Amino acid sequence: xxxxxxxxxxxxxxxxxxxxxxxxxxxxxxxxxxxxxxxxxxxxxxxxxxxxxxxxxxxxxxxxxxxxxxxxxxxxxxxxxxxxxxxxxxxxxxxxxxxxxxxxxxxxxxxxxxxxxxxxxxxxxxxxxxxxxxxxxxxxxxxxxxxxxxxxxxxxxxxxxxxxxxxxxxxxxxxxxxxxxxxxxxxxxxxxxxxxxxxxxxxxxxxxxxxxxxxxxxxxxxxxxxxxxxxxxxxxxxxxxxxxxxxxxxxxxxxxxxxxxxxxxxxxxxxxxxxxxxxxxxxxxxxxxxxxxxxxxxxxxxxxxxxxxxxxxxxxxxxxxxxxxxxxxxxxxxxxxxxxxxxxxxxxxxxxxxxxxxxxxxxxxxxxxxxxxxxxxx
Amino acid sequence: xxxxxxxxxxxxxxxxxxxxxxxxxxxxxxxxxxxxxxxxxxxxxxxxxxxxxxxxxxxxxxxxxxxxxxxxxxxxxxxxxxxxxxxxxxxxxxxxxxxxxxxxxxxxxxxxxxxxxxxxxxxxxxxxxxxxxxxxxxxxxxxxxxxxxxxxxxxxxxxxxxxxxxxxxxxxxxxxxxxxxxxxxxxxxxxxxxxxxxxxxxxxxxxxxxxxxxxxxxxxxxxxxxxxxxxxxxxxxxxxxxxxxxxxxxxxxxxxxxxxxxxxxxxxxxxxxxxxxxxxxxxxxxxxxxxxxxxxxxxxxxxxxxxxxxxxxxxxxxxxxxxxxxxxxxxxxxxxxxxxxxxxxxxxxxxxxxxxxxxxxxxxxxxxxxxxxxxxxxxxxxxxxxxxxxxxxxxxxxxxxxxxxxxxxxxxxxxxxxxxxxxxxxxxxxxxxxxxxxxxxxxxxxxxxxxxxxxxxxxxxxxxxxxxxxxxxxxxxxxxxxxxxxxxxxxxxxxxxxxxxxxxxxxxxxxxxxxxxxxxxxxxxxxxxxxxxxxxxxxxxxxxxxxxxxxxxxxxxxxxxxxxxxxxxxxxxxxxxxxxxxxxxxxxxxxxxxxxxxxxxxxxxxx
Numbered sequence: 011x012x013x014x015x016x017x018x019x020x021x022x023x024x025x026x027x028x029x030x031x032x033x034x035x036x037x038x039x040x041x042x043x044x045x046x047x048x049x050x051x052x053x054x055x056x057x058x059x060x061x062x063x064x065x066x067x068x069x070x071x072x073x074x075x076x077x078x079x080x081x082x083x084x085x086x087x088x089x090x091x092x093x094x095x096x097x098x099x100x101x102x103x104x105x106x107x108x109x110x111x112x113x114x115x116x117x118x119x120x121x122x123x124x125x126x127x128x129x130x131x132x133x134x135x136x137x138x139x140x141x142x143x144x145x146x147x148x149x150x151x152x153x154x155x156x157x158x159x160x161x162x163x164x165x166x167x168x169x170x171x172x173x174x175x176x177x178x179x180x181x182x183x184x185x186x187x188x189x190x191x192x193x194x195x196x197x198x199x200x201x202x203x204x205x206x207x208x209x210x211x212x213x214x215x216x217x218x219x220x221x222x223x224x225x226x227x228x229x230x231x232x233x234x235x236x237x238x239x240x241x242x243x244x245x246x247x248x249x250x251x252x253x254x255x256x257x258x259x260x261x262x263x264x265x266x267x268x269x270x271x272x273x274x275x276x277x278x279x280x281x282x283x284x285x286x287x288x289x290x291x292x293x294x295x296x297x298x299x300x301x302x303x304x305x306x307x308x309x310x311x312x313x314x315x316x317x318x319x320x321x322x323x324x325x326x327x328x329x330x331x332x333x334x335x336x337x338x339x340x341x342x343x344x345x346x347x348x349x350x351x352x353x354x355x356x357x358x359x360x361x362x363x364x365x366x367x368x369x370x371x372x373x374x375x376x377x378x379x380x381x382x383x384x385x386x387x388x
Numbered sequence: 389x390x391x392x393x394x395x396x397x398x399x400x401x402x403x404x405x406x407x408x409x410x411x412x413x414x415x416x417x418x419x420x421x422x423x424x425x426x427x428x429x430x431x432x433x434x435x436x437x438x439x440x441x442x443x444x445x446x447x448x449x450x451x452x453x454x455x456x457x458x459x460x461x462x463x464x465x466x467x468x469x470x471x472x473x474x475x476x477x478x479x480x481x482x483x484x485x486x487x488x489x490x491x492x493x494x495x496x497x498x499x500x501x502x503x504x505x506x507x508x509x510x511x512x513x514x515x516x517x518x519x520x521x522x523x524x525x526x527x528x529x530x531x532x533x534x535x536x537x538x539x540x541x542x543x544x545x546x547x548x549x550x551x552x553x554x555x556x557x558x559x560x561x562x563x564x565x566x567x568x569x570x571x572x573x574x575x576x577x578x579x580x581x582x583x584x585x586x587x588x589x590x591x592x593x594x595x596x597x598x599x600x601x602x603x604x605x606x607x608x609x610x611x612x613x614x615x616x617x618x619x620x621x622x623x624x625x626x627x628x629x630x631x632x633x634x635x636x637x638x639x640x641x642x643x644x645x646x647x648x649x650x651x652x653x654x655x656x657x658x659x660x661x662x663x664x665x666x667x668x669x670x671x672x673x674x675x676x677x678x679x680x681x682x683x684x685x686x687x688x689x690x691x692x693x694x695x696x697x698x699x700x701x702x703x704x705x706x707x708x709x710x711x712x713x714x715x716x717x718x719x720x721x722x723x724x725x726x727x728x729x730x731x732x733x734x735x736x737x738x739x740x741x742x743x744x745x746x747x748x749x750x751x752x753x754x755x756x757x758x759x760x761x762x763x764x765x766x767x768x769x770x771x772x773x774x775x776x777x778x779x780x781x782x783x784x785x786x787x788x789x790x791x792x793x794x795x796x797x798x799x800x801x802x803x804x805x806x807x808x809x810x811x812x813x814x815x816x817x818x819x820x821x822x823x824x825x826x827x828x829x830x831x832x833x834x835x836x837x838x839x840x841x842x843x844x845x846x847x848x849x850x851x852x853x854x855x856x857x858x859x860x861x862x863x864x865x866x867x868x869x870x871x872x873x874x875x876x877x878x879x880x881x882x883x884x885x886x887x888x889x890x891x892x893x894x895x896x897x898x899x900x901x902x903x904x905x906x907x908x909x910x911x912x913x914x915x916x917x918x919x920x921x922x923x924x925x926x927x928x929x930x931x932x933x934x935x936x937x938x939x940x941x942x943x944x945x946x947x948x949x950x951x952x953x954x955x956x957x958x959x960x961x962x963x964x965x966x967x968x969x970x971x972x973x974x975x976x977x978x979x980x981x982x983x984x985x986x987x988x989x990x991x992x993x994x995x
Contacts (some may be wrong), residue, residue: 032920036913043909043953055709055904117888295436296630297616298625302436325818326825326897337898353899361901363870365888372881379877383870385665 016096023093031086038064038082052148060125080125087118106378110371113364120360128355131279132339135287135306137346140283144352145276150235150255152188154181155271169277173237188264189240191250195225197236199254209238213261213272215252235274241265281350283312283332288320290341290348304338306348323350393667398715398730405708407743412699416466421665426672427656428468431679431690433630434615436815437753440690442697444615445471447811448555449562452548453486453507460484475559476660482510487548491541497523510552512544520546552612559633559653561605565661566655571646574637578602582641590597591862609634612980618649619683648678693752701745702766706800708738709773712793720857728786735789737782739773742796746770757825758834760814761954764808766829768950769799772845775878778895779871785864787871791845793973795838805969822893829889833911836883837946843875844943844980846937851987869932872939873925879942880918886910910949917945937984944980947973 022179042058049057058064059079065072077085090111103358131144149170156164166181173179177296179188192207194361198221200206206219215238225233236254240247251261253274260271289307294300297340305324310317323329329336335358339351415425428442445467446456447639456463460483465473473481485507489495492502498516498876500508513520524546527539535543556562564570578599587597613632620629631639636650637978652675680687686810712735746757746766753759758767772795780788805814850868854860891912895901902908921938930938956968 017980026925028923029920029929032916032923034832036916036920039909039913039916042904043906046906059904079536121902130899135911187490237798297433298815300420300436300815302815302821303818326822326893328896328899335899339898355899358895358899358901361888361891363896365885367889369881369885374879376877376881377626380874383874384526 019092020088020096021333022089023096025093025312027089028086028093031082034077034082035086038076040078041076042079066161081313083118083122087115087122090115090118103378104374106371106375108371109367110375113367113371116360116367117364118331120357120364122358123360124355127357128353129279129351130354131277131348131352133285133336133352134352135285135308135348136343137290137348139285140284140286144350145278147232147276150233150274150278152237152239152253152272152274152276154184155260156268157271158268161327167277170235173235173239185268186241186243186248189242191238191240192220193235194220194222194236196223196233197221197254198234199225199236199256207238210252212249212263213251214257215261220252220254237274266318279354281332281334282314283310283317285336285350287348290345292341292345303339304337304348306350395726398726401711402734402737405711406737408707408738409704412701412704413695415695415991418581419469421669422474423665423669423672424466425694426466426669427472427677429691429694430672430675431619431683431686432615432617435811437813438630438686438690439699439811439813440694441471441615442468442694443811446552446697448551448614449486450808451551451810452488454488458486460942471555473661474555474777476657478560480561482514485509486525487513487545487552489541489545491538493538494541494545497542502737502984513549518727519548520549533702549697551614554612557609557634558613558615559617560657561609567657568651569656571637571650574640575646579641584988586641603638606638607926617653619646619679619686620647621682623820625832626658637662648675652678677909689752692748696745696748696752699745701741701748702800702803703744705738705742706804708734708741709793709800712789713740713797714793716793719786720853727858728784728789730954731786731789731793732780735773735777735792738796739770739777739792742766742770742800749813755816756823756831758830759816759820759826760812762803762812763801764834764837764950765799765806767834767918768838768841768876769796769803771835772796772799772842774840775842775875779875783867783871786866787846787849787868791842791849794849795841797843798839825889825893829886829893832882832889833886834912836879836886836914837950839853839875839882840918840942840946841880842881843939844941844946846872846875848943848983850936851983867930872935875940876918876921876935877940880915882924883911883914883918887915906953907949910953913945913949914942917942933987937987940980941986944977947976 037060045058046054048054054351056326057078061078062080063074063078064076065074066075094111094115098108098111117150128260129146130148131146133144134139135141151167151169152173154166154168156166158164164183168179168181171306173190174193176190176193179190191209199218200215200221201219206221208216208219210216210218220236220238224236232255232256234256236252236256238250238252240250242248242363248263248265249265251272253261253272255272255274255276260273262269262271263268286309287357289310291303291305291307292301293303295302303325305322307320307322308329309320310329312318321329323336323338325338328338333354333356335353335355337351337353338348340349341347342349428445429440431438432441432444434444438922449456449458449467449470456467458467458470466729470481470484470486473484485505487508487510488506489500489508490499490506495502497519498508498513500512520542523542527535527543528546530539532540551986560567561570581595609631611634613634614628616632616635618631618633618636621630625873633650633653636647639649640646642663652671655671656668657885659665659671676687703951712731714736715727715731719731749763749766750757757770758764773792776788776792776795778788780792782784782788816826846868849864851871855866860938887908890908891901892907903905917938921930924938925935951969955973
């Protein structure tokens with residue numbers, strides 16, 4: 011049995027499979043790149059590279075037609091690891107191969123971890139404004155805010171992914187449950203529209219009809235995530251509310267004498283420190299409109315750590331703090347608004363180690379070849 | 389006897405090539421007694437950097453007409469001659485055919501019938517300016533990728549009209565025939581009342597509206613000039629270090645006398661119109677002296693760029709690379725080894741010139757060698773030629789020289805055609821403004837491109853020799869294989885490291901190591917292809933011809949990620965170079981596939 015497994019592993023470690031996985035990877039990269047013309051980078055990445063299978067709609071069916079990036083990556087990684095265990099030896103002759111492949115394993119593992127763990131969000135700051143949270147504009151959340159305590163709001167949130175699954179939700183610590191009746195990844199709201207959905211009984215919902223729209227994916231557009239939710243106290247219904255990212259003012263629901271504000275907004279990440287934008291600079295090359303640099307002078311304040319200092323975030327020079335990295339991403343409103351990109355990626359270090367290992371390994375290996383060649387020709 | 393004769397001919401050829409190179413270092417011939425070369429070297433601020441007027445002239449003319457000279461009524465005008473006419477004698481310059489218009493619909497809207505003529509004069513389009521402006525403005529509402537061919541073409545023409553107008557306004561107020569007396573008039577009539585108004589502002593004494601109206605001309609000139617020719621002293625207490633002519637004249641309101649540059653350009657302008665070369669040269673020499681005292685480094689750099697422009701190192705290299713290629717071909721057809729030696733000498737000589745050009749660009753820009761598509765073409769060629777020279781040193785069989793000559797020629801042709809979009813020493817946009825990453829990631833990845841092309845070209849030569857060379861032997865085939873494999877190893881190293889460094893740069897700039905964007909994917913494809921070849925060889929699948937076939941595949945992959953990704957999304961709506969480049973890219977891919985097909989078809993059956 012163990013012998014058989016070993017044989018099987020040995021067979022899987024064949025370079026034949028490596029070649030197959032590489033070829034599949036090349037095909038996937040090619041079609042995934044061409045698809046970006048239609049889908050945009052974000053959507054194409056989700057469909058081809060961040061997926062286990064690539065699906066194509068045939069009539070009403072979604073049929074898996076090609077292994078996705080995760081499948082190919084994992085298969086290749088396994089092939090690599092198994093080969094590494096069964097075939098590679100850290101002897102002098104193969105040292106270069108050994109090191110470079112170790113680096114490659116690290117790179118692929120790191121990329122897997124990144125795709126699983128990394129969080130991206132944004133912190134827009136106007137000059138003078140202070141931020142203590144960042145927002146992920148690609149994922150929304152339903153928030154229920156208990157404002158009864160004048161000193162502190164009690165915030166409960168439900169992610170859009172949970173809303174999408176539907177059914178009854180029991181938010182922890184709240185005396186009621188939420189039933190999702192309809193969920194739209196993107197929708198258009200109108201006051202009089204006909205043919206749209208209009209099932210709300212509370213709040214401003216009864217006057218608004220909702221029509222589903224295809225989700226958008228480009229960087230400039232955003233989805234109007236919308237849902238009809240029913241608030242239930244035990245088996246007693248308190249009515250149905252329409253909640254949508256595009257509705258500006260919060261609505262309220264009163265349960266047991268406590269008023270809750272309801273709205274859908276970009277998911278927030280809160281920090282124990284604050285950033286205040288002191289100054290935003292938009293530098294041009296003299297006599298042109300070509301941007302030379304964008305820089306945000308921010309004041310960083312972390313009361314718990316007794317830290318209070320100024321720091322400059324500019325192109326190619328982010329602020330790294332508490333495991334998060336703040337980048338100068340965008341700007342607007344006549345250079346009074348600066349948008350910082352916040353990235354939290356615990357695996358960010360892996361490519362750095364990997365590039366050192368792989369280049370060292372390849373260099374050793376090829377120098378070895380070259381020396382052998384020169385010795386032979388001499 | 390015959391061999392002796394050929395040897396002499398080759399020495400003669402090499403000497404001719406050397407003379408051709410040296411001739412480029414001589415200053416351009418001046419047709420008249422005006423010191424046009426001196427004028428061409430005057431430094432100005434344009435497009436964010438200080439450059440000689442010669443560069444302004446060349447890049448502007450390239451953008452307008454796609455060429456660096458003007459052909460008018462049988463005689464040809466250099467770029468700087470043309471620019472001087474535009475600035476000093478606009479009425480005469482209006483007759484030069486410098487606007488290249490190919491789009492039939494644009495021609496139609498200008499009421500020009502389509503003939504063989506491709507370039508049109510300012511006079512021909514002047515009456516339609518309003519119409520062009522309106523159409524261009526309308527077309528600009530659409531996103532570049534959604535524009536129709538006509539819209540792209542009219543936007544392009546609109547931009548060129550604007551450029552021409554800005555050039556007209558750079559040194560001269562339109563319609564004024566006598567600059568010096570205009571300046572005197574400015575001093576006498578406009579300065580005193582304006583000064584009084586400024587000092588007695590509190591008294592509420594208004595300035596004569598007619599005078600304010602005259603000042604408007606200069607403000608307009610300030611806003612619509614293409615370059616800034618006047619450096620300011622530190623004593624003038626202004627933060628902007630270079631100002632344009634309009635601002636310079638208005639500055640007279642705050643200073644005791646005119647900026648020396650204002651006077652010099654005014655005198656030169658009048659002298660040019662009056663055909664008075666001695667006043668022109670005197671004013672020029674005086675101003676040159678003043679500049680040299682104030683900014684010696686700037687003047688030297690400007691002169692250097694002028695010499696670089698005139699030398700045209702890449703154009704000269706292009707021609708010589710072609711000769712190298714032909715020489716090796718000759719040696720293979722006729723036999724004598726000294727053809728090879730001559731080719732190698734010429735290759736080395738050309739490579740030195742290519743290197744001088746490359747380093748000159750780095751000095752002028754203060755940047756690593758690759759900053760845009762144009763410079764990547766020059767660097768891809770340089771890397772491939774360098775590796776080819778190394779191969780030739782090792783094997784001494786002409787193969788290295790031949791592939792070097794071929795790639796050097798082709799990449800420099802590509803660069804030559806990429807240069808029409810303006811100044812190739814452009815400023816780097818904010819996120820790219822990092823010499824560290826340009827020097828590491830960009831250079832490494834471009835070395836990867838160059839070496840992958842070299843392996844592919846070796847494979848092309850391999851098949852052509854198998855087909856046409858009667859002295860083809862299995863030993864020769866093995867030599868080719870060794871070379872190609874070595875180069876593939878080299879490309880793997882550089883393309884891999886370059887790609888990862890790109891990821892690290894992205895991580896440093898916006899926190900995303902890998903974003904699957906087209907450029908990144910293109911680089912990844914090259915890495916995958918190269919490691920595929922290595923593993924296929926290791927697994928025993930890519931011995932002999934198979935390796936060569938895969939290497940040609942590398943040509944396709946590299947060309948696609950080098951140029952193809954720039955065309956993604958632009959598609960068939962694009963205009964200008966990329967449009968033509970798309971056709972060439974498709975032709976290139978087809979040609980490579982044909983070679984692969986023919987190679988498989990004619991594969992010798994194993995005995």
